[in-house]
Amino acid sequence: MAYLKSLTLAEVLDARGDPTVGAYVTTDQGLRAAAFAPSGRSTGRHEAVEVRDGDEEWYGGRGVRRHLARVARDVAEALEGLPLDIARIDEILRRLDGAGAKPHLGANVTSAVSLAVAKAAALSHNVPLYQYLNPLARTLPVPQMNLINGGRHAFNETPIQEFLVLPLGAPSVQAALEWTMRVYRALSEIVRQRYGQHALNPGDEGGLTPDVPTVQIGLDLMSRAVEQCGLSDGMRFGLDMAATHLYEPSTQRYHIDRPYSRDELFDLYAEVAAQRRVISIEDPVQEDDLSGLALLTRRLDIQLVGDDLFVTSPVRVREAIRQKAGNALLWKFNQIGTLSEAWAAAELAKRHGYEIVVSERSGETEDAAIADLAVALGASQIKTGAPVRGERTAKYNRLLEIERELGSQAQHAGEALMGRYG
Numbered sequence: 496m497a498y499l500k501s502l503t504l505a506e507v508l509d510a511r512g513d514p515t516v517g518a519y520v521t522t523d524q525g526l527r528a529a530a531f532a533p534s535g536r537s538t539g540r541h542e543a544v545e546v547r548d549g550d551e552e553w554y555g556g557r558g559v560r561r562h563l564a565r566v567a568r569d570v571a572e573a574l575e576g577l578p579l580d581i582a583r584i585d586e587i588l589r590r591l592d593g594a595g596a597k598p599h600l601g602a603n604v605t606s607a608v609s610l611a612v613a614k615a616a617a618l619s620h621n622v623p624l625y626q627y628l629n630p631l632a633r634t635l636p637v638p639q640m641n642l643i644n645g646g647r648h649a650f651n652e653t654p655i656q657e658f659l660v661l662p663l664g665a666p667s668v669q670a671a672l673e674w675t676m677r678v679y680r681a682l683s684e685i686v687r688q689r690y691g692q693h694a695l696n697p698g699d700e701g702g703l704t705p706d707v708p709t710v711q712i713g714l715d716l717m718s719r720a721v722e723q724c725g726l727s728d729g730m731r732f733g734l735d736m737a738a739t740h741l742y743e744p745s746t747q748r749y750h751i752d753r754p755y756s757r758d759e760l761f762d763l764y765a766e767v768a769a770q771r772r773v774i775s776i777e778d779p780v781q782e783d784d785l786s787g788l789a790l791l792t793r794r795l796d797i798q799l800v801g802d803d804l805f806v807t808s809p810v811r812v813r814e815a816i817r818q819k820a821g822n823a824l825l826w827k828f829n830q831i832g833t834l835s836e837a838w839a840a841a842e843l844a845k846r847h848g849y850e851i852v853v854s855e856r857s858g859e860t861e862d863a864a865i866a867d868l869a870v871a872l873g874a875s876q877i878k879t880g881a882p883v884r885g886e887r888t889a890k891y892n893r894l895l896e897i898e899r900e901l902g903s904q905a906q907h908a909g910e911a912l913m914g915r916y917g
């Protein structure tokens with residue numbers, strides 16, 4: 496097994512221009528791998544923490560250079576000279592931090608290091624990352640593509656964070672991207688006519704940014720675009736409600752166009768599932784309401800995805816399984832901080848029949864590794880933004896490359912999902 500020869504940590508920028516962590520690894524064979532930690536904005540309270548410099552002036556106090564100056568040497572000394580064994584290195588990172596939420600090293604540091612080590616190990620075996628992690632990987636995920644951005648991801652008056660399309664009927668990643676690009680263009684024209692040019696400015700994940708006060712209006716816009724393209728048969732819709740950020744604890748109401756009680760919100764979900772081809776809802780309730788999620792799971796026969804609710808944590812996923820809450824895990828490895836822990840959460844969820852949706856963060860970088868991770872996990876879906884902006888297209892372009900590499904061996908998750916939820 497190859498060895499980790501050197502590890503360097505450095506401040507790099509994410510797509511919002513905020514600083515994040517880059518990890519650079521060299522091996523004893525002279526190979527080099529780099530990985531960047533992505534950064535969330537609509538983060539959950541149970542996520543592992545990104546550590547930043549509180550007193551740094553540059554970037555309005557959100558730098559990481561002083562933090563790295565404090566921890567980089569310790570991390571490098573602990574890891575240099577070790578074999579490139581992901582599980583062992585992740586275990587050392589966990590121990591070095593000493594707490595589950597990674598408050599000392601920061602999940603931004605541990606995620607970048609964990610991923611850089613995995614990339615270096617794959618390089619040392621001369622195989623792509625997905626194949627190194629899972630030699631039997633064959634399944635390409637369906638993209639969940641975010642065409643209207645709101646909530647914390649856009650400067651608009653749209654309370655719902657993400658309006659997504661799922662091209663379930665597309666026979667390949669290539670077709671899925673073509674279909675979605677056509678819909679994105681049609682939607683752009685509809686939005687331009689109704690809201691004006693400024694609504695075409697992309698939000699953090701590349702989606703359009705009209706002011707959409709209700710779930711129904713956003714879905715109407717997307718339905719019109721899909722119909723114009725003649726793609727209604729193969730396209731379904733999804734929502735990321737990011738309900739934690741709509742919730743007012745003092746009144747126990749969710750604020751969209753008006754305050755909604757949980758029951759009213761569930762009636763709304765039932766309506767859009769029955770009438771508007773919505774087959775997937777992420778974070779339909781606030782992050783601590785697992786029992787509410789369980790209630791909804793009994794009521795609706797659609798995909799219900801836990802993001803802030805599950806935070807890619809084996810502990811929280813186990814509790815969700817126990818309560819029969821939700822049926823899909825949003826998988827973001829920086830929510831827990833190491834690939835090994837995130838892997839364990841996915842395996843546990845899969846064993847209990849949960850779908851895996853590998854996800855970007857809103858503050859992505861050009862690092863495309865989540866495409867490889869999605870294929871390695873056999874995830875049925877990947878959520879990585881609209882089909883525009885380099886940090887989003889990097890992932891789609893990598894999926895296209897994997898699709899070409901797998902050739903006739905490639906399998907596609909869309910058909911099974913259409914059978915289950917379509």
Ligand code: 2PG
Nearest residue numbers: 535536537538855856857
């Ligand atoms: C989400 C994510 C990614 P953020 O809520 O699903 O879309 O947002 O990275 O800001 O947490």
Ligand code: MG
Nearest residue numbers: 735737777802
């Ligand atoms: Mg989410």
